[in-house]
Amino acid sequence: MNNLLATVITALVTDENDKAYFVQKDGITFTLDKAEGQHKVGDMVKGFAYTDLRQKARLTTKEITASRTSYGWGTVTEVRRDLGVFVDTGLPDKEVVVSLDVLPEMKELWPKKGDKLYVKLDVDKKDRIWALPAEPEVFQKMAGPAYDNMHNQTWPAIVYRLKLTGTFVYLPENNMLGFIHPSERYAEPRLGEVVNARVIGFREIDRTLNLSLKPRSFEMLENDAQMILTYLESNGGFMTLNDKSSPEDIKATFGISKGQFKKALGGLMKAKKIKQDQFGTELINN
Structure with a gap:
């Protein structure tokens, strides 16, 4: 049976009962749920062969996302620290295991429920079906070029590779690849995690994207900095205050200490939102 499992086969309907048809291929009998369509004895039926949770031979005519020869997306449904993670690839009464042997050594980087893995199927000598995550080369072949606009x-x-140098991701809505440097994230994303990534650069050499999980600089500004920005915008983009101004003048205008004011100015200058000189502070129009 091993060579038939996790593949699409065409089998002969040889019998039926109230709930199922029994179909044969190479002397192996598979059960096909009648809820999937009407057939009669003698028909040839094309479907996906597998073993269910009870290790019974089954055939399904439903669309399956992954097989022995093709990759497809599976959704993580359960995590077992002693075994691996279970993924749903569309098989009725069956979730396929990704073994802990092919998952990250650090269990905190394992996929969690709801995460996505791009897998193909494999069958061992005991007719057990396993899911294998795609290697980087598979994504490189699948993805198209990114653009510099x-x-x-x-x-x-979707995170598909974890390395010390950074996180490699696939953008499903664009069919593009991207890379997240460790400096562009607060914590390392786990394998299969779906993240919202911002484009910060374009790699001409391989037409992939550099991405960030951090907000843009002005989105990280503290309330004091936002208050100063608002003040500048409402005053023609300029104010006579700068980091040399007296604490009294700063307090009178913004109601904050000189230390708070200087910290806010520093953040705005780092974000390239303002510039200052001996006359005051000016808003930079990006």
């Missing part, structure tokens, strides 16, 4: 756009991205 996507700066600051935010897109969902």
